[in-house]
Amino acid sequence: MPKRKSSEVDSAETILVKKGEDDDSKGERKSDEKEDSPTSSKTTDSIRSHVAMPSPMVCYAIRLGPGEEIHSTLMKFVKDNDLDAAFVMTCVGSITKGTIRLANADRNHQNEIISLNERFEIVSLVGSLSDGGHLHICLSDKDGKCVGGHVVGGLEVFTTAEIVIGQLSSVVFKRQFDDRTGFDELVVKPRNG
Template sequence: MAGPSPISVYALRLGPGEEILSSLVRFVEEKELKAPFVITCVGSVTKATLRLANATASNTNEIIHLNEKFEIVSLVGTLNKDAHLHISLADKDGKTVGGHAVGDLEVFTTAEIVIGEGSDLHFTREMDEHTGFPELVIGSRSELA
């Protein structure tokens, strides 16, 4: 655990056909952000690939591919090199589905995303032998100097 830390805030709007996850990773790389996270996101997608909650390190193929129009009702997570994002989507009837965002988050009309960065923090990921997944490691930028 590290902090508290002041934050910087960035805003990004993606248009039809753009892919959200790769666009966020590219944005973070271009801005050289060290501890980025999604504050909020609204918009819509035409498809998404999600890993479901019952996936384990030995069975990561609990994946669904969605190909219809959805409203983004939530997008949260950290955006370091190996982004860890969860998304909730609502269909035309208001029914929701969510999970770990794997990719293929293709924007339908817009994706309005607000990104924060902990100015004094540094995020990395390391394999956790207990979970079998690369987990967040939170450091202080002063430790890097």
């Protein structure tokens, strides 16, 4: 793993997990942060802010055609292929409709959900797919104006959706409730065996 200059290290705790360590490992602390800081973990059940684990990967390229729904098709692909550390590497294409959740929420206020019913170019689709997934999308309209947010569903392909999915082979993705955010968040664990 490349070394970073001390000025490049952010203030949050970084945990490095060595290959072969079990799930109960606390990893190796890589910051000068004190144990009682707001971002440090006080219990073994809390989610670590940063986990860095190198992993080889396998890639899958798929194309969806007109009328296919992107989100449910991707989730089915992940399930059918037993992918447990899958993510979207890239996606280009277009949609005719979809539902997204905007980024205006916190643990005490719900997000606004909007339904889109016009043709959009997919500018970006990113996120994890395993254990329920977490996808974000950016779309541009006929004038090039963009809208984006969390994918709720209903992303119906207009002409095509060309998607590359990555699957990491040394880790597993899980989602776990994080009391700090009020949401289920990604937990990356080493693959056993």
